[in-house]
Amino acid sequence: EATRKQVVGRAGWMLIHSMAAKFQPGEERAVLAMQGFLEAIAELYPCELCKTHFGQFLDASPPPMDSALALLVWTCKAHNEVNSRNGKQLFPCEKEPLQALYGDCGC
Amino acid sequence: EATRKQVVGRAGWMLIHSMAAKFQPGEERAVLAMQGFLEAIAELYPCELCKTHFGQFLDASPPPMDSALALLVWTCKAHNEVNSRNGKQLFPCEKEPLQALYGDCGC
Ligand SMILES: Cc1cc2nc3c(=O)[nH]c(=O)nc-3n(C[C@H](O)[C@H](O)[C@H](O)COP(=O)(O)OP(=O)(O)OC[C@H]3O[C@@H](n4cnc5c(N)ncnc54)[C@H](O)[C@@H]3O)c2cc1C
Ligand SMILES: Cc1cc2nc3c(=O)[nH]c(=O)nc-3n(C[C@H](O)[C@H](O)[C@H](O)COP(=O)(O)OP(=O)(O)OC[C@H]3O[C@@H](n4cnc5c(N)ncnc54)[C@H](O)[C@@H]3O)c2cc1C
Structure with missing residues (x-):
């Protein structure tokens, strides 16, 4: 059975990737909200070591805010850092598998 | 099989409740980050109608920022609005079932 850490981790990544896939970079409000969202994960994700690692990745590799697909690729790299x-x-x-998995919000 | 809307919805609530359960209200950084997180959900959650409803709930019922348990109860009410x-x-x-489900991050 999955541990709590796994359950929350899978849920967290699902939301992060899905929000990136639907990001609308043209809107200033959206850009500020996305920055706030990623900083909030680094500050509040409910696992000390996880949020610290994520914050380090965020500082070292600023997320691209000019395209949803570029941001989705960035979230994939952040996730791969943990996988690794x-x-x-x-x-x-790559864009295709990521879009296929996270681009359709079903709504 | 679950729709994408259900998958993302379950994941979203899991992260929202789990972050609320571990919130540390004494820290100004944490309070600002939590406000940014909730506003980001209202702005970026990948379902137009969902994020609009959530934003209306956020405006109508300001989240308590003085206790993790009070905030967790608030997220439960936000979720119940959708359930309803x-x-x-x-x-x-109520605090006990919520704590039992979301209070242990396993890390
Ligand atoms: C912000 C954050 C930081 C974390 N930091 C840590 C940490 O420092 N240490 C730790 O032990 N755990 C951390 N976790 C949890 C960890 O990443 C996993 O979620 C957890 O170990 C469960 O792993 P899993 O094998 O079930 O699949 P997960 O890694 O949760 O992946 C879920 C699904 O996403 C897909 N996926 C896999 N990799 C990617 C990718 N790179 N891009 C897009 N989709 C992908 C696959 O379909 C996979 O089944 C973190 C989670 C989050 C959300
Ligand atoms: C921010 C947000 C807004 C949404 N807005 C809408 C919307 O406007 N319209 C729409 O159709 N869908 C919306 N959704 C999706 C919807 O809430 C469900 O996630 C989706 O319908 C899947 O439902 P489910 O029955 O699988 O369980 P979910 O409602 O996703 O619940 C998952 C689990 O959480 C637990 N749970 C249930 N209720 C609560 C609660 N009140 N507090 C704490 N834990 C609880 C239960 O264990 C449940 O099995 C929204 C999701 C999010 C994250």
């Missing part, structure tokens, strides 16, 4: 640290297979951070 | 709109059973927004 945990000895897991890396996910292909 | 969708004709689902309301969840008991």
